[in-house]
Amino acid sequence: MTTLQIDKVRGGYTSAEEIVKGIDLEVRSGDLAVIIGPNGAGKSTFLKLVAGLLRPTGGRILLDGHELPAGNAQAACTRGLSFVPQERNVFATLSVRDNLLLGHYSVRGNASRAMEQQLERFPILKTRLKHPAGSLSGGQRQVLAMALALMTHPTVLLLDEPTAGLSPVAAEDTLRVVRRLADEGIAVLMIEQNAVLALRHGTRGIVLVGGEKARDKGAGELGSDEEISQLFLGGRKAFETQRR
Numbered sequence: 001m002t003t004l005q006i007d008k009v010r011g012g013y014t015s016a017e018e019i020v021k022g023i024d025l026e027v028r029s030g031d032l033a034v035i036i037g038p039n040g041a042g043k044s045t046f047l048k049l050v051a052g053l054l055r056p057t058g059g060r061i062l063l064d065g066h067e068l069p070a071g072n073a074q075a076a077c078t079r080g081l082s083f084v085p086q087e088r089n090v091f092a093t094l095s096v097r098d099n100l101l102l103g104h105y106s107v108r109g110n111a112s113r114a115m116e117q118q119l120e121r122f123p124i125l126k127t128r129l130k131h132p133a134g135s136l137s138g139g140q141r142q143v144l145a146m147a148l149a150l151m152t153h154p155t156v157l158l159l160d161e162p163t164a165g166l167s168p169v170a171a172e173d174t175l176r177v178v179r180r181l182a183d184e185g186i187a188v189l190m191i192e193q194n195a196v197l198a199l200r201h202g203t204r205g206i207v208l209v210g211g212e213k214a215r216d217k218g219a220g221e222l223g224s225d226e227e228i229s230q231l232f233l234g235g236r237k238a239f240e241t242q243r244r
Contacts, residue, residue: 002029002064002080002155002187004050009059011049018057019045021211027156027189032182034202034219036195042211043191044086047158050189051083052076063156077106082154086161089145092134096125096144099133103151111151118147122177139170143177150181157181159190163197175201199223 004027012019019042027033035043048054050061055071062068069075073083091099100118104111119126122143128136133144142162149157162178163171171194179201182188192198199205205222207215215222222228 002185003027003062004081004156004187004189005060005062005065006050007060007062009046009049009056009061011054011056011058012045013054015057019211020049020056022059023208023211023213025189025206025213025216027187029155029185029187030182031204032179032188032190032202033204033206034195034198035189035191035206035208036193036198037208037214041208043208044160045211046208047083047160047189047191051081051158053083074106077152077154080153080155081158082149082152082156083158084145084149084160084162086164090133090141090148093132095130096133096136097129099144099148100125100151103148107152109153114151114153118150121150122147137170138166139173142166142170142174146177146181154186156187156189159188161191161193163192163194171197196223 006023006025008022008024010018010020010022023046037043045054049056052068052071052073052075060067063079063081068079091102100115101111104114124140124143125147133141136144159178163174166174175197178188178190182203190198199219199222202219205215205217205219206213207228215225215228217225
């Protein structure tokens, strides 16, 4: 059982700019934890702090009880944490095959076998191995971005708005893929603007407001929270209708 523990993490883009203000959170194997909140709530900053792309000014991040070095993305990746950013998440001019091989560059093991595992997981990529990643559709590109991240065999996957810019059908397909990864035992922590869709697939919902955690509940329970429903989900009736 993998456990990502985030203990009172604080920080921002400079030492004088505190965007994230002491967040506690725990994500375990099988969780698909969805972070929602208004623009400027600190969601992406928080995820970058967890990924090691920014150095926290306070708090700790632990994976299976072992503290990750602050602000060290390479160490986080080596320990089993992988991050998929919202933009520039594939190498557009390189082939799908070369993208996958680059994803394995920083870890030991058989890269060909790792690639075979991702092609088994995402068959849509098999017929496009020689195609430039930039020629893929938006949904296919997100699948490649996740496959690239999974080449390191992570136990924790961080996703920053995986459905951004996708059509409704592609967004639904993408979140089905994410849910399947969680069902396989990967601990998933995901930011999403499409709160209704994300909570329909998620197991938990976390609301950030002003750099602080305002709610942390089961996904369905969060949708039934009248205040949250009115602010982010278009009202409870809209949430319940779209869940059907």
